Amino acid sequence: MNKKIFSSIVPFVLAGTLGVSTAMGHTNTDIYSGNWPSSVSNNLDVAVGTSAQGYLLRIQNAASAWNGIEPALNFSSVYTSSSTDTSHVARVNVRGADLGVTGLYADTSNYSYSIIWGYTADWSAEWKDSIVRLNTNTNTTGNGLQNLSYTRIQETVTHEFGHVSALKHNSNTTEDSISIMRQYGFNDKTTPLSHDVSMIQYKY
């Protein structure tokens, strides 16, 4: 696990159950069963909190990068908002957070909502909102996003928006070279790759 670069909270937990080998191409093993309601999936707002506004351009690029693959998935606007730092709002909320010197560069959770339980991270439900956290740790040799190259910062943020869009990490690591959703290491690419496009087309 020492090369762990990306994670979303749930795939980290599920990592031990994702060993099923799959053929390349159209498979549903790399997609979460949860979903955005069809009434909002083509019009997802993205709110960038004060703590993440230093990465606003990277976030705008990441949202745009996933648009145009399928009409049913579209991030319609990216705007700054202080409220995302403190509360759930029905949209994609991007925040800065100190995830630690040895923590993840970033993580993502999609949330469902119930009157009884409130907001809970749930990759199998109908999603009400999403929270993307970017590691703002300032140690110059740690895993703060600031220590990555321009390209890898963009790759990381684009990767997290893949989770927002319902993509898991690749269950088959042979697909890592054609996917921005690899769990370990970098491709030094900033936009969805062929496997990612296939997964979005399968999902939407």
Ligand SMILES: [Zn+2]
């Ligand atoms: Zn990830």
